[in-house]
Amino acid sequence: MSWSLLEIIRNNPERLIDSVKKRNMDPSIVTEIVNADKEWRNKLNEINKLRHEHNTISSKIARAESKDKDELMRKAKEVLNILESKERELKDLEFKREQLLLTLPNLVSEISPVGDESASRTIKVVGKIKVYEGDKEAINLLKQLGGDYEITSWKAKGHAEMLENVLKYGNTLKAGEVTGSRFYYLFDDIVWLEFALLLYAMDQMTVKGYTLVIPPYMLKGEVIKSVIDLDTFKDAIYKVADEDLFLIATAEHPIAALHYNETIEAENLPEKFAGFSPAFRKEAGAANKDMKGIFRVHQFHKIEQFVFSLPETSEALHQELLSNAEEIFGGLGIPYRVIDIATGDLGACAYRKFDIEAWMPAQGRFREMISCSNCLDWQSYRMNIRFVDRKNNRKGYVHTLNSTAIASTRTITAILENYQTEDGVVEIPKVLRKYLELFTKAPKEFIYPRK
């Protein structure tokens, strides 16, 4: 037995109750599980004794004189009769216990700020922020956070306006007509920009030794349900009709599934991946948020960082993923802040989470670009991914970590707002230019309005 949450349920349920409370969830689930686990173990013990009795009788039959056989078989059947109903009870108890365990959210870090979304703590603000002189609220926020900002006399246009009306490289109206809202057509220079972003992130990640991977874009129900919590499943996941297949919402999930039901040798850990994939999201919980443009869409591309690690190295690797993400996003020259997500806003899988939010001059606020989580053994328990450390004669569940490296459409929105000039042109971030040089028709320094 080595799943950390089960150990806590048996040895220190108070810790878990505290953790669940910090998520603003009902802690009675914990006592419910403690009891369900006890009941299950008691029943299991009872049954093990009966099975032993049955096995003993049964093995005697093989060696018995034929005149004794009938009597022994009668006894064996008698025990089986009792076992039958008890095994049904055990199955029920086990199912109940397992269902309850699967509803449990992860432990939360002692360091995470406690409270709802508003309690999330800004760790740092990086880059030179442009803020319009009329955006008083934004200026106040920046003063409060201690960000380095300059006041501009003109107000940047929103990314949707830039994309569709100024540059004319996007069409969400037609996509809405033929597919639905939150879909888009992108053209020419923005397509080149998207590919440059993805190549840039792939380049950075592979230089750091991460293994590049294109995972399956669909997963079986059993697998995808084991890697995410039920809320995310309901809000985000598309199902393929008439198949037991689901479109992935991030490469995180199929990369985690790379070791589904496997045991990894400790000497091979950590395993680090940079995965490319499209991401399909229903955005069911998002109602009317961000309906304009391509900030919140049903389909985009992403390079995702994913790590399988030993328990003792996951906190350090979490910092590594964050610093990779900062290097990539910061390298674009877009001002951002890093926030330490509060306990009430973590999501069931995460033990601790950092977000990187870009400054959006037109909106006068920071918006999420990157999310970087340490899931400890929450996912690996559900996916049954273990490690074995033969040198130290030790076994357990691996820790999993994930972070965006780059998310295509969101990053494009940040570029459109931060790199636009007063005359409606968008400069291309310097780090992306070498990935555009290769292509004859790709834009090189600026994106000009489409003719």
Add this chain to the structure above:
RNA sequence: GCCGGGAUCGCCUAGCCUGGUAGGGCGGCGGCCUGCUAAGCCGUUGGGGGAAACCCCGCGUGGGUUCAAAUCCCACUCCCGGCGCCA
């Protein structure tokens, strides 16, 4: 899609016909022996319950037959080979 072959405790493999404690080799770990290494010998090396002694479950998955299933029966999954179809 069709036909045939296959899936055994980390790896390799025996056992299946003929139901009765899953055996051997390699590798790992621990120990003994040893000037050191190697060899050799002993133990251990899937999951779970138990403070422990110990016990239960496990031979791709799920059912069935039986006192008893790796072994017999049914269904499914995946892999290999051949044929067909196809970007």
